[in-house]
Every structure is written in structure tokens, then in C-alpha cells.
């Protein structure tokens with residue numbers, strides 16, 4: 583079973599990401615340190631019926647007292663009202679700071695349960711059990727937790743490193759293809775910005791079916807890359823911005839098409855192809871890189887082109903408003919090779935010109 587170790591600055595310690603297949607049915611030993619304590623297992627209306635029984639049985643075997651809290655599935659759950667309901671459920675369970683919150687689900691569950699764990703009684707223990715590809719390779723690693731505010735996404739958040747992350751890649755067998763694609767966008771991104779060997783491997787595998795046969799190794803590799811970024815830049819002030827490759831356009835696409843029309847990973851897929859083209863036009867990215875990325879994403883059934891109906895003007899205006907905009911410039915992640923990147927500040931005029939080139 584691959585184990586990735588993450589340096590956890592806030593707790594001045596390390597935590598481990600355990601990755602395997604069938605782990606939800608064999609993880610009792612991992613929970614042994616919580617024997618005698620309560621576990622609030624937070625799931626959503628999709629993951630609870632699929633996986634809560636198996637996880638709760640393992641917790642019981644470990645001598646932990648589990649209780650299930652089920653939230654409605656979907657992004658709208660990441661809101662202050664559901665957060666308040668979660669606190670109520672913790673209080674009803676008489677959860678204390680000695681006890682543990684276990685987040686069983688995708689990024690939505692991980693983010694809201696994580697934020698509740700970070701703030702309830704000034705912080706309880708947290709274990710992440712991510713069940714989507716996106717949450718396995720991205721959101722469960724790094725300690726960012728949040729809920730949305732009516733005025734914006736993830737506006738109420740905290741850094742809360744988990745005690746551990748338990749990833750059972752077999753949970754991906756029940757995930758629909760579109761959600762797999764959303765996670766694949768992030769997997770390809772890691773190859774582009776930090777690991778040319780991973781990019782080569784993805785090219786060699788060349789299809790979702792072949793990739794899924796090796797998904798636990800690929801997830802472990804992605805977690806190791808994310809762990810490196812988290813170690814170097816725990817509070818997201820510097821090098822971690824490289825993880826935003828493809829995001830400059832992705833946010834504008836999500837905004838322009840209405841949030842929820844494209845999944846985030848789908849928008850990132852289009853954004854990476856565009857950013858590789860911008861890099862080539864600027865002379866920073868080697869010629870041919872965009873073609874390689876486009877071909878790889880196409881082989882995995884991902885979108886690569888800006889959908890019809892969105893103008894360069896509107897997208898550039900939206901990018902200029904991006905929260906990573908620095909004064910009049912938008913700090914954009916540009917590849918210097920497959921597996922390496924740098925930040926390049928671009929003005930809205932430059933972005934408009936690159937979009938229409």
C-alpha cells in the first residue's frame with residue numbers, strides 16, 4: 583500500500599496519506615489511535631449509502647464509537663446554514679476536542695466537514711476519506727477547508743491539516759465518468775507543472791481504462807507532488823500558486839458560462855491548453871507543448887477548446903478580475919517545459935491579444 587508523508591506545519595508534525603484498493607474494508611488498524619473516542623462520520627447523500635457502513639464497521643472494530651451525519655450532495659451544501667447544522671449534530675453527539683471528525687466524500691464534504699472540525703470547540707481531530715478523484719489527488723491534501731458565502735466561493739475558510747488521509751481508490755468505481763474527468767484535469771496538471779515522468783506515463787497509458795488499472799499508483803504520485811508544494815508553501819503565499827496552471831482562463835470560463843455549467847476540472851482542462859498556447863506565443867513554452875497537452879487530454883476524453891459564444895473581450899475582462907490579479911496584471915502560470923513552470927504577470931490587453939491570436 584503506497585503511503586505518502588506530508589509535513590504539517592501547523593501541528594509541527596507529519597501526517598500520512600494511506601492509498602490502496604479496498605482500504606475502506608480493511609482500515610481498522612489505521613483508526614486504532616482513536617480507540618475509546620467518538621467519530622462523527624460526515625458523508626453526503628451519495629457517499630453515505632455507498633460507503634458509510636463499511637467505514638463505520640472498521641471504526642467499530644478499532645474500538646471507536648462512530649455516528650453518521652449525512653449532508654445533501656452538491657456544492658450548495660458548502661454553506662453557512664449546513665455548517666450550522668453540522669455544529670448542531672456535533673453538539674447532539676456531545677463531540678469533544680478529543681474526538682474525531684471523519685470526512686467521507688468528495689471535496690464538498692471534505693471542505694465543509696474540515697471547516698467544521700477546524701472551528702468546533704477551537705478545533706477537533708480530522709481524518710479525510712476522499713471518494714472522488716479530484717478530492718483524492720487535490721482537495722484532501724494541503725489542509726485548506728472552507729464553506730461558501732453568498733458573496734463568493736470559499737470565502738469562509740481555514741487551514742486545518744488532517745491527522746491522516748485514507749484513500750480507497752476502489753471508491754472511484756462508483757463515480758460517474760464526468761466526475762472522473764474533472765479529477766483527471768488535475769492529474770494532467772501535475773504532470774504539466776511538476777512531473778514530466780507522470781506526463782509521459784499518462785501518454786503511454788493513453789486511455790481512461792488503462793489509467794484506472796493503475797490509478798492507485800497515479801493517485802500516490804499526485805499526492806506526493808501536492809505534498810511537496812504544501813511543504814514548501816503551507817499557507818499559499820508563494821510557489822503553491824503554480825497549482826493554478828490553467829486556472830486563469832478556467833475561472834473566467836466558469837464565470838462566463840455560469841458556475842456549475844462546466845465542472846472545475848473541465849474548465850482547467852481547457853485552461854491548460856490555452857495557457858500552453860500563450861506560453862508558446864510568449865516564447866516561454868517550447869513549441870509543440872500545446873499539441874502534446876491537447877492530444878493527451880483528448881485521449882482521456884477531456885474538453886480542450888473554449889466553448890462557442892464566449893468572446894475574448896469578456897473572458898479577458900473576467901480574467902483581469904481574477905482574485906490572483908496583481909494590480910493591473912494577472913499572474914499567470916506558464917510552462918517552461920513539460921514538468922516545469924513559472925509565473926508570468928500579464929496585462930488584460932496581453933491576455934486579450936493572446937486569446938484572439
Ligand SMILES: NC(=O)c1ccc[n+]([C@@H]2O[C@H](COP(=O)([O-])OP(=O)(O)OC[C@H]3O[C@@H](n4cnc5c(N)ncnc54)[C@H](O)[C@@H]3O)[C@@H](O)[C@H]2O)c1
Pocket residue numbers: 626627628629632655656657660687688689690691693713714715716717720721722723724725726727728736753754755756757758761764
Ligand atoms: N480544499 C481544497 O484544497 C480544494 C481543492 C480543490 C477543490 N476543492 C473543492 O472541492 C469541491 C469539489 O469537489 P468534488 O469534485 O469532489 O465534488 P463533490 O464533493 O461535489 O463530489 C461530486 C459528486 O460525486 C458524488 N460522489 C462522491 N464520491 C462518490 C463516489 N465514490 N461514488 C459516487 N458518487 C460519489 C458526490 O456526492 C457529488 O454528487 C468544490 O467545492 C471545491 O471548491 C477544494
